[in-house]
Amino acid sequence: xxxxxxxxxxxxxxxxxxxxxxxxxxxxxxxxxxxxxxxxxxxxxxxxxxxxxxxxxxxxxxxxxxxxxxxxxxxxxxxxxxxxxxxxxxxxxxxxxxxxxxxxxxxxxxxxxxxxxxxxxxxxxxxxxxxxxxxxxxxxxxxxxxxxxxxxxxxxxxxxxxxxxxxxxxxxxxxxxxxxxxxxxxxxxxxxxxxxxxxxxxxxxxxxxxxxxxxxxxxxxxxxxxxxxxxxxxxxxxxxxxxxxxxxxxxxxxxxxxxxxxxxxxxxxxxxxxxxxxxxxxxxxxxxxxxxxxxxxxxxxxxxxxxxxxxxxxxxxxxxxxxxxxxxxxxxxxxxxxxxxxxxxxxxxxxxxxxxxxxxxxxxxxxxxxxxxxxxxxxxxxxxxxxxxxxxxxxxxxxxxxxxxxxxxxxxxxxxxxxxxxxxxxxxxxxxxxxxxxxxxxxxxxxxxxxxxxxxxxxxxxxxxxxxxxxxxxxxxxxxxxxxxxxxxxxxxxxxxxxxxxxxxxxxxxxxxxxxxxxxxxxxxxxxxxxxxxxxxxxxxxxxxxxxxxxxxxxxxxxxxxxxxxxxxxxxxxxxxxxxxxxxxxxxxxxxxxxxxxxxxxxxxxxxxxxxxxxxxxxxxxxxxxxxxxxxxxxxxxxxxxxxxxxxxxxxxxxxxxxxxxxxxxxxxxxxxxxxxxxxxxxxxxxxxxxxxxxxxxxxxxxxxxxxxxxxxxxxxxxxxxxxxxxxxxxxxxxxxxxxxxxxxxxxxxxxxxxxxxxxxxxxxxxxxxxxxxxx
Amino acid sequence: xxxxxxxxxxxxxxxxxxxxxxxxxxxxxxxxxxxxxxxxxxxxxxxxxxxxxxxxxxxxxxxxxxxxxxxxxxxxxxxxxxxxxxxxxxxxxxxxxxxxxxxxxxxxxxxxxxxxxxxxxxxxxxxxxxxxxxxxxxxxxxxxxxxxxxxxxxxxxxxxxxx
Numbered sequence: 001x002x003x004x005x006x007x008x009x010x011x012x013x014x015x016x017x018x019x020x021x022x023x024x025x026x027x028x029x030x031x032x033x034x035x036x037x038x039x040x041x042x043x044x045x046x047x048x049x050x051x052x053x054x055x056x057x058x059x060x061x062x063x064x065x066x067x068x069x070x071x072x073x074x075x076x077x078x079x080x081x082x083x084x085x086x087x088x089x090x091x092x093x094x095x096x097x098x099x100x101x102x103x104x105x106x107x108x109x110x111x112x113x114x115x116x117x118x119x120x121x122x123x124x125x126x127x128x129x130x131x132x133x134x135x136x137x138x139x140x141x142x143x144x145x146x147x148x149x150x151x152x153x154x155x156x157x158x159x160x161x162x163x164x165x166x167x168x169x170x171x172x173x174x175x176x177x178x179x180x181x182x183x184x185x186x187x188x189x190x191x192x193x194x195x196x197x198x199x200x201x202x203x204x205x206x207x208x209x210x211x212x213x214x215x216x217x218x219x220x221x222x223x224x225x226x227x228x229x230x231x232x233x234x235x236x237x238x239x240x241x242x243x244x245x246x247x248x249x250x251x252x253x254x255x256x257x258x259x260x261x262x263x264x265x266x267x268x269x270x271x272x273x274x275x276x277x278x279x280x281x282x283x284x285x286x287x288x289x290x291x292x293x294x295x296x297x298x299x300x301x302x303x304x305x306x307x308x309x310x311x312x313x314x315x316x317x318x319x320x321x322x323x324x325x326x327x328x329x330x331x332x333x334x335x336x337x338x339x340x341x342x343x344x345x346x347x348x349x350x351x352x353x354x355x356x357x358x359x360x361x362x363x364x365x366x367x368x369x370x371x372x373x374x375x376x377x378x379x380x381x382x383x384x385x386x387x388x389x390x391x392x393x394x395x396x397x398x399x400x401x402x403x404x405x406x407x408x409x410x411x412x413x414x415x416x417x418x419x420x421x422x423x424x425x426x427x428x429x430x431x432x433x434x435x436x437x438x439x440x441x442x443x444x445x446x447x448x449x450x451x452x453x454x455x456x457x458x459x460x461x462x463x464x465x466x467x468x469x470x471x472x473x474x475x476x477x478x479x480x481x482x483x484x485x486x487x488x489x490x491x492x493x494x495x496x497x498x499x500x501x502x503x504x505x506x507x508x509x510x511x512x513x514x515x516x517x518x519x520x521x522x523x524x525x526x527x528x529x530x531x532x533x534x535x536x537x538x539x540x541x542x543x544x545x546x547x548x549x550x551x552x553x554x555x556x557x558x559x560x561x562x563x564x565x566x567x568x569x570x571x572x573x574x575x576x577x578x579x580x581x582x583x584x585x586x587x588x589x590x591x592x593x594x595x596x597x598x599x600x601x602x603x604x605x606x607x608x609x610x611x612x613x614x615x616x617x618x619x620x621x622x623x624x625x626x627x628x629x630x631x632x633x634x635x636x637x638x639x640x641x642x643x644x645x646x647x648x649x650x651x652x653x654x655x656x657x658x659x660x661x662x663x664x665x666x667x668x669x670x671x672x673x674x675x676x677x678x679x680x681x682x683x684x685x686x687x688x689x690x691x692x693x694x695x696x697x698x699x700x701x702x703x704x705x706x707x708x709x710x711x712x713x714x715x716x717x718x719x720x721x722x723x724x725x726x727x728x729x730x731x732x733x734x735x736x737x738x739x740x741x742x743x744x745x746x747x748x749x750x751x752x753x754x755x756x757x758x759x760x761x762x763x764x765x766x767x768x769x770x771x772x773x774x775x776x
Numbered sequence: 777x778x779x780x781x782x783x784x785x786x787x788x789x790x791x792x793x794x795x796x797x798x799x800x801x802x803x804x805x806x807x808x809x810x811x812x813x814x815x816x817x818x819x820x821x822x823x824x825x826x827x828x829x830x831x832x833x834x835x836x837x838x839x840x841x842x843x844x845x846x847x848x849x850x851x852x853x854x855x856x857x858x859x860x861x862x863x864x865x866x867x868x869x870x871x872x873x874x875x876x877x878x879x880x881x882x883x884x885x886x887x888x889x890x891x892x893x894x895x896x897x898x899x900x901x902x903x904x905x906x907x908x909x910x911x912x913x914x915x916x917x918x919x920x921x922x923x924x925x926x927x928x929x930x931x932x933x934x935x936x937x938x939x
Contacts, residue, residue, distance in 0.1 A: 013880075015877050015878050015880060016877075016880070016882070016883075018885075019876075019877040019880075019882055019885075020869065020873075020877055021885070022876075022877075022882045022884075022885025022888050023860075023869060023872075023873040023874075023876045023877045023882055023885075023888055023892060024820070024860065024861070024863075024864055024869060024873060025818070025819070025820020025821075025859065025860035025861045025889045026820070027885050028819065029822070029886060031819075031822075031823070032813075032819035187920075188920055189884070189886075189920055190822075190824045190830060190832060190884070190886045190887045190918060190919065190920050191822070191824065191884065191886040192823070192824060192825075239884075239885060240884065241822075241824075241884045241885065241886030241887075242883075242884040242886060242920050242921055243884075244920070273826050274824070274825045274826045274829070275826060479884060480883040480884025480885060480886075480921050481883065482883070654880050655880065657880075657926075658880045658883055658921075658922060658926055661922060661923040661925045661926065662883065662920075662921050662922050662923045664923060665922075665923025665924070665925075666920075666923075668923075687825065687826055687829060688824075688825045688829035688830050688918060689829050693918055693920065695915050695916075695917075695918065696910075696911050696914045696915055696917070696919075696924040696927065696928070697911045697912065697915040699911075699923060699924045699925075701925065702923055702925050
């Protein structure tokens with residue numbers, strides 16, 4: 001691993017600065033917060049998939065002893081959501097319910113038993129409407145509309161064409177078209193959703209502690225839904241037990257808890273069951289995909305035509321962004337002269353989908369990498385060679401106006417090709433064993449924020465006072481990915497001080513600067529840059545004070561290992577704490593502001609939806625997956641994975657490895673076993689037994705290799721590391737299964753029943769072929 | 777409307793919790809996880825599922841790993857119960873705690889207490905487990921962050937440390 005020698009942490013990486021709290025059980029997650037005396041919230045949910053509300057009578061529930069507040073759709077006439085143009089959801093249903101499990105009313109009571117008893121006293125009558133559980137049914141002519149202004153139950157259609165696709169296919173030596181289908185998957189973060197809202201009637205202030213990855217957006221939505229001044233709301237982020245996108249949009253229960261606290265004039269704790277977590281969903285949609293690729297004999301891709309249909313669930317959520325991402329990120333990985341994309345985001349009577357790790361890119365990338373593999377085989381080409389034939393050259397702008405400033409894909413390919421001994425082993429695997437590979441990429445933060453204010457994209461305060469301690473204040477939500485540790489390293493390295501001198505205070509709207517949140521892998525890139533900017537400003541002040549004391553010019557002062565020196569000489573030096581004291585004279589305690597903004601030219605094209613996919617830096621990944629397929633049971637076992645990720649520069653290699661392994665493994669879950677399932681809209685996989693997250697028993701060794709392309713704009717050259725490798729796993733697995741047993745799987749997950757069906761189908765076809773041959 | 781008076785029957789429970797004997801009046805149907813979190817305020821014990829699926833609530837009962845969300849508190853009468861809070865001695869984290877911290881066996885940290893307690897039970901009965909033995913012992917503990925690779929590394933590193 002080559003690295004930036006300036007970064008001390010790089011030598012082996014550092015543990016998380018809050019790791020000790022986690023391993024000792026000291027870390028307090030939302031459900032662990034002191035809520036003595038708080039009321040307990042519970043939600044009454046729609047028992048039907050689609051219906052007009054005829055009657056909602058909560059009077060008996062309200063009259064039950066121990067019930068303090070009951071709220072319904074009447075209590076909140078405001079919609080909430082992600083994009084201003086698509087906020088079509090109420091925290092509690094009004095007039096209509098559109099999926100089974102949609103919140104209709106909520107109760108705050110003195111204890112859980114009373115709250116649950118009160119739910120049983122709510123009278124709810126609906127006139128049933130036709131309900132749709134597949135994209136096809138929802139789009140059928142004459143289907144009942146879920147939202148009256150959305151014809152064909154389409155939330156959004158996208159039609160993008162860049163380059164001359166017709167000419168591209170005409171120039172191809174081989175054109176193939178395939179259909180792929182990927183099941184809906186869920187984040188299944190291990191911490192269940194919870195929220196603690198405290199409304200103080202004396203001050204009129206609301207304090208909310210919750211599992212959100214996007215405290216700032218929740219802050220705005222609470223003000224909107226409760227008709228409150230933002231100044232009277234405080235968001236405090238406790239420890240968060242994973243996100244993966246589950247908490248990247250404002251969730252109904254968070255607003256409901258605040259509504260209850262407001263109505264009850266007190267403190268309300270809401271903890272959702274695991275089943276309710278699945279109902280709150282917001283994860284990766286079920287996707288049908290039609291893909292056509294053109295290829296020259298040498299493997300050069302000439303054209304790509306892709307149609308994606310996402311079953312988005314009952315409300316908008318992130319839907320428009322997801323369907324745009326799927327098309328936008330067909331670009332930016334390879335050099336393809338023509339790409340046509342048609343995307344359809346469909347409303348259906350199921351829990352709304354949202355953003356999940358690798359947002360929008362994963363299922364489209366899956367189909368692409370699978371078809372690329374099949375066509376390579378047909379032309380007798382090695383899949384590594386085909387990728388190398390289609391590499392981009394950075395810096396460049398893609399046809400859809402995305403900027404690619406650094407590009408380490410070629411090195412990623414070499415790393416995993418060598419590490420897996422691909423060349424020696426491919427084609428010589430024992431029966432039932434196979435190797436497959438695929439590539440992927442992801443953005444390092446959306447270059448255009450969802451909520452456009454004109455402010456910098458990230459802001460960090462760094463302060464220092466008489467005690468010599470350095471405090472970094474950031475709104476960035478550490479959800480386990482280690483963002484607070486990254487901020488600490490960025491500040492420590494810039495100032496030349498040790499990590500343990502730094503304290504990071506994160507996610508408290510009363511003290512930390514606003515942050516857009518933990519999404520689109522933006523924190524390392526944007527907040528990291530802002531942290532460096534802040535630390536440089538502080539350093540300038542300290543250097544000036546040191547120069548004054550050491551009677552030297554500021555440009556001759558260096559700070560290394562907490563000592564300010566003149567040049568490289570050791571003769572005259574001052575310890576950090578002494579320089580701080582000198583700097584405070586006359587000036588007092590110091591707080592500096594560091595910021596980062598993506599320039600307009602990085603914010604995507606001018607075409608409709610062109611901002612989605614735009615970023616300052618793409619991460620790149622290549623991986624090889626080795627599988628065994630049991631001929632009798634059709635069970636696919638992953639034996640080993642080799643993944644290389646270009647993250648620009650690993651600010652903390654230990655954390656980068658952890659992110660690579662975690663994201664690859666999450667891709668494995670989607671590829672092998674994870675799948676939500678509904679029976680007439682009733683979630684049938686709403687527990688961690690039915691929804692099959694891989695256990696440690698079926699999880700392989702994942703070798704992670706770090707590639708550093710030194711992005712010109714990243715902090716220390718860094719890009720994202722948490723999402724890019726995920727999308728490569730499912731296609732690499734499907735390609736490995738094809739290599740092992742010669743069967744091409746078109747559906748995810750690759751469960752034993754699907755593999756068995758494919759094997760049976762192959763046998764049937766070969767028997768028919770044999771019979772035909774015999775007959776002729 | 778008047779609520780029915782809940783038909784609660786409490787019983788005196790005496791158990792040794794993290795090395796100290798204590799007595800509490802607990803309902804017969806109270807789950808161990810609720811007793812530990814709500815009565816003893818040991819919130820290192822987590823709830824991640826609707827019962828027996830994720831392992832986040834794993835504690836040791838007489839040295840054996842037990843999911844506290846499907847264990848009744850009264851079943852622990854006269855027994856020793858250990859939670860994550862009891863592992864550190866005089867403020868010094870145990871070897872598993874150190875290893876999970878140093879090797880990044882923890883990311884978001886929510887599964888970590890249960891994961892460490894299950895690992896503790898393993899190392900007590902098998903001080904030098906193989907990868908497969910670790911996989912078997914931790915098969916009831918779900919983690920969504922790490923892909924388990926660094927969890928296995930952490931348990932092996934802990935096994936190699938002086939206790």
